């Protein structure tokens with residue numbers, strides 16, 4: 156009974172039970188593959204169920220999960236086992252992930268300053284992760300900005316003195 160109360164106070168995330176189901180299915184798919192890589196068919200069943208749940212409940216998967224599931228055949232993409240991962244420098248630098256089951260190719264840009272939607276400051280997930288740390292960071296950045304500003308002022312004064 157005590158456990159139940161605790162769960163009620165903690166469970167403030169909408170559709171938490173669905174997230175738990177998705178989490179379980181994803182972990183099961185990985186476990187089944189780690190036990191025996193020939194269990195790809197079973198892992199695919201878990202991942203396809205995961206995808207169906209997320210679709211029906213309109214709950215988005217984190218990119219770290221979504222990028223490890225093949226879009227075409229739903230197989231779990233494990234580098235070196237069910238997928239190949241290569242970095243290509245042609246055009247813009249990008250990562251190419253190929254599913255060994257159906258040969259589906261996915262490309263992800265490898266930009267330095269690129270932020271995923273989960274990492275954006277407006278995203279709920281990122282706020283939960285870094286609530287305390289953001290204030291400190293902002294403060295230090297501000298100080299750094301001030302320093303830069305003063306440096307630029309001093310340099311401009313020096314420049315004027317030289318002229």
Ligand SMILES: [Zn+2]
Pocket residue numbers: 225226227228229230254255256257258259
């Ligand atoms: Zn595939």
